[in-house]
Amino acid sequence: xxxxxxxxxxxxxxxxxxxxxxxxxxxxxxxxxxxxxxxxxxxxxxxxxxxxxxxxxxxxxxxxxxxxxxxxxxxxxxxxxxxxxxxxxxxxxxxxxxxxxxxxxxxxxxxxxxxxxxxxxxxxxxxxxxxxxxxxxxxxxxxxxxxxxxxxxxxxxxxxxxxxxxxxxxxxxxxxxxxxxxxxxxxxxxxxxxxxxxxxxxxxxxxxxxxxxxxxxxxxxxxxxxxxxxxxxxxxxxxxxxxxxxxxxxxxxxxxxxxxxxxxxxxxxxxxxxxxxxxxxxxxxxxxxxxxxxxxxxxxxxxxxxxxxxxxxxxxxxxxxxxxxxxxxxxxxxxxxxxxxxxxxxxxxxxxx
Ligand code: ASP
Numbered sequence: 001x002x003x004x005x006x007x008x009x010x011x012x013x014x015x016x017x018x019x020x021x022x023x024x025x026x027x028x029x030x031x032x033x034x035x036x037x038x039x040x041x042x043x044x045x046x047x048x049x050x051x052x053x054x055x056x057x058x059x060x061x062x063x064x065x066x067x068x069x070x071x072x073x074x075x076x077x078x079x080x081x082x083x084x085x086x087x088x089x090x091x092x093x094x095x096x097x098x099x100x101x102x103x104x105x106x107x108x109x110x111x112x113x114x115x116x117x118x119x120x121x122x123x124x125x126x127x128x129x130x131x132x133x134x135x136x137x138x139x140x141x142x143x144x145x146x147x148x149x150x151x152x153x154x155x156x157x158x159x160x161x162x163x164x165x166x167x168x169x170x171x172x173x174x175x176x177x178x179x180x181x182x183x184x185x186x187x188x189x190x191x192x193x194x195x196x197x198x199x200x201x202x203x204x205x206x207x208x209x210x211x212x213x214x215x216x217x218x219x220x221x222x223x224x225x226x227x228x229x230x231x232x233x234x235x236x237x238x239x240x241x242x243x244x245x246x247x248x249x250x251x252x253x254x255x256x257x258x259x260x261x262x263x264x265x266x267x268x269x270x271x272x273x274x275x276x277x278x279x280x281x282x283x284x285x286x287x288x289x290x291x292x293x294x295x296x297x298x299x300x301x302x303x304x305x306x307x308x309x310x311x312x313x314x315x316x317x318x319x320x321x322x323x324x325x326x327x328x329x330x331x332x333x334x335x336x337x338x339x340x341x342x343x344x345x346x347x348x349x350x351x352x353x
């Protein structure tokens with residue numbers, strides 16, 4: 001009996017070892033994809049000077065190269081999207097981290113989320129004022145807490161406890177965003193005078209004008225795993241602790257190895273109501289729709305039909321990309337490689353093609 005038990009234990013450990021060896025020797029495929037956005041909105045050719053346009057392309061390229069360096073080495077999609085979004089958060093050109101838009105109270109309240117398609121683990125923070133890189137705080141929530149979403153002062157205390165970089169709220173200030181707050185306030189009061197009940201069209205015009213620059217990244221790594229990350233200052237002149245779609249898993253951010261990784265940008269209230277990112281994933285999983293079809297249906301039809309606007313970036317498990325938007329422009333880019341011997345393809349764009 002003893003001998004039989006010993007034999008069973010021996011065979012079991014051999015089979016475990018064999019399984020581990022199979023996973024360990026699985027070579028990276030050589031194929032990876034990274035797609036990014038720097039926000040969608042009223043971005044027309046006339047508004048952007050050639051010098052500024054160049055700056056945007058440089059910033060997008062820097063973010064792409066940071067993330068793809070990780071993917072190129074066989075690193076994780078999750079690490080790539082976090083590193084990419086950190087670069088964009090640190091760049092004052094974008095409405096995330098430094099350069100975030102101001103609330104009606106004249107402060108910056110930041111939202112961010114990250115999701116791992118391999119495990120469906122997710123983390124997010126909302127309304128934080130002192131965390132230099134909210135995307136890293138979101139990842140810490142995912143990996144070092146038992147929660148998914150932490151908000152406000154609690155999220156800041158958690159980030160500090162985890163040793164993340166805490167900054168004075170003044171760090172996020174940029175004169176451009178401060179001016180757009182003043183413009184938004186002026187428009188708001190004019191809208192009040194013209195229509196004390198705030199007609200939908202006046203409010204939407206005001207909100208549309210000063211809202212762009214949210215950042216996001218989605219990636220497929222060489223091991224076939226997907227991840228998504230989004231970070232934003234939200235909407236200029238937002239009030240009452242308003243939180244948008246970005247930190248809400250399934251609305252502004254979602255990743256699932258079975259389907260797709262998505263990061264959204266646009267008028268958050270509509271993305272929340274449409275449960276944007278998860279709806280696209282569900283269309284793919286249960287409706288057998290292609291990524292392009294599902295994303296176009298949601299962004300080009302359902303979103304405008306409700307009165308919203310914006311765009312998104314997505315990559316599916318096969319490496320297909322979609323970057324639809326129904327606004328004038330979306331800061332965007334991708335870098336990808338089909339196989340270890342294939343060429344690296346990279347592009348950035350701002351306006352409609
Ligand atoms: N979706 C963001 C929000 O509503 C804003 C944006 O993407 O421009 O907070």
